[in-house]
Amino acid sequence: MNKKQYLSILQTHLTSISEVERKELLTDYESHFTYGMHNGKTEEQIAHELGDPFELVREIVGDRFTIQDPYVNTKKTVSIPRNIFIYIGLFFINIVIAPLMIGLWSGWIGLCAGTLGALLSPLLLIPEYIINHTFSMAKLFASIAGIGIGLWLLIAVMFTYKGLLNMSKSYLKWNMNVSRKGISK
């Protein structure tokens, strides 16, 4: 590959960075070739030393990408009608999803209550004894079984809590992302 080919690859592929930057980098590479040739190297040799130009483009554009991200975002939100539609869309999605989430969380609260009840069921024997002055062995065993069930439910509570929390968090995050920069590709 000669100098012209090398530089033209850079020129044509470095479109996503700013004009000033592209020119500056191209000047850098061009003078690199010039100095290399002054030192008795061939264009091909220098191109080889510089490395694969496509790899280079990938690196440069990749660098820019992270740095220019905020700039790209602010540019997106400038479009007002687009934003309006995004908010309307989000509103309708939320009308459906938010109650669903609330429902799921309520279900979880119910599960918690059930677990608590099962775990504390032996305590109920005390008021019964105080009020009715009766004590039934069967009820004692049943309440001990209740503790067992409660322990199992506790595991379920913890698992569903994590799952629901993650789900709600990512849903919230998605909402914020969408409203901030529009639906991502």
Next chain:
Amino acid sequence: MDVSVQFKKGVLELCVLVLIQRKDQYGYELAQSISKHIEVAEGALYPLLRRLVNDNYCTTYLQESTEGPPRKYYRITPHGKTYLTNIVFEWKDFVTNVSNLIEEGNEYE
């Protein structure tokens, strides 16, 4: 081979800063100085230098030369010097730790 390329990319920044701390250098000169020690795709140098300038680790100035276009020299800033001291320290620490880890592994073999 591929692993080694990744290593080199990572330490390129450190090497460049060390070299321009010794003396101001222009791009081509810098590429030669680095290639003397490690084999690296020299093209990666220029985006890196741009980043160093953007991050205020070094500044540039132009100097006319008798041969070819004016040379863009890179000079390290005080901020760059502090940064370099830090990363050299971290690099040494890192290398020692990795070597220790490898040695430790050998004892069990």
